[in-house]
Structure formats: C-alpha cells, structure tokens
Amino acid sequence: MEFLININITWPESLSEERIAEISAAERAMAAELGARGTLVRMWRVPGRRENWGLWRAATPTEMHDVISALPVWPYMEVQIIPLAVHPVDPAAASGEIPD
Template structure:
C-alpha cells in the first residue's frame, strides 16, 4: 500500500544543539535504511520549512505506524497520512 505522509518537525527551542544534532543523525540513518529497502519510496523537503513530503510503500496501516513511530524525531512531529491508490486516468500501470 502506498501512503502520502507529510511530516513537520518542531524541535523545542531550548533543546541543546548537541542533542538535536544526535537525534537528526540517528533519524537520517534510519530513513536512509528504509529508502534503501524501498519502503520509504520518496522523500522531498518542503522549501522554506522543516517539513517533508514522503511516499511509503508498506504492507498495511500497522507497518506504517510502526515505521513512523520509530522515527527518532517522532515525538517532535506533526504528521498527516493519506492512503493512495492508482488513478483510473493514469497512463501508467506502475509507479514509473
């Protein structure tokens, strides 16, 4: 199943920079592993904000919940999830 996920990060202003840098590094490694597996299909930065738009390819809602809640930045995120399905007017049969 494909999901469109919008994530906005809101780190506390008083979080020590060293702690923020450590969480961000751990988050980057976690997300890159999922991208290499093909689970985190696409990842785009939203210009001018600490937000991203991502496409996940997972078995079901439970797998997506497990992945998202495992993000090191999860406690500091606002997240919006939308399930996706193929549009009947699409000229492609796949995601190319």
C-alpha cells in the first residue's frame, strides 16, 4: 500500500542547535534504512520550509503509523498521511511498475 505523506517540522526554541543536529543525523540514518527496505520510496523538499512530501509504502495504515511515529523527529512533526489507491489510467500501473 502506498501513502503520500507531508511532514512539517517545528523545532522548539528551547532545543539546542546541538540537539537538533543529533536528531537530524538520527533521522537521516533511519531514512536511509527505510529507503533500503523500500518503505521510503521518494522524498521531496518544499523549498524555503522545514517541510517535505514523500511517497512511502507499508502493508497497512497501522504499519505506516508505526513507522512514522518511530522517526526521531516525530515529537516535532505535524504530519498528514494520505493513503493512495491505484488509478486505472496511471501509466505506471498499466505497465506494472507499481505494486497493487
């Protein structure tokens, strides 16, 4: 199952730059692992913002929640998760490039 996910990060002013750097490094490492597993498929940055959109895969919405809520930046995220369904005119679906 695929999900379009929007993540907006707001760091509290009380968080030190050092702590933000630690969390960010842990986030990048976890993103690399999720990418290698095929859970994180694509990621786009919103220019000029601490925001991104990503294409993610998980077997169920519950599994997707578990993955997102385990991210190191979770406490500082506002997240929107949109489950996606195959559209009959999607060229990738017609060619078999994407999973059901």
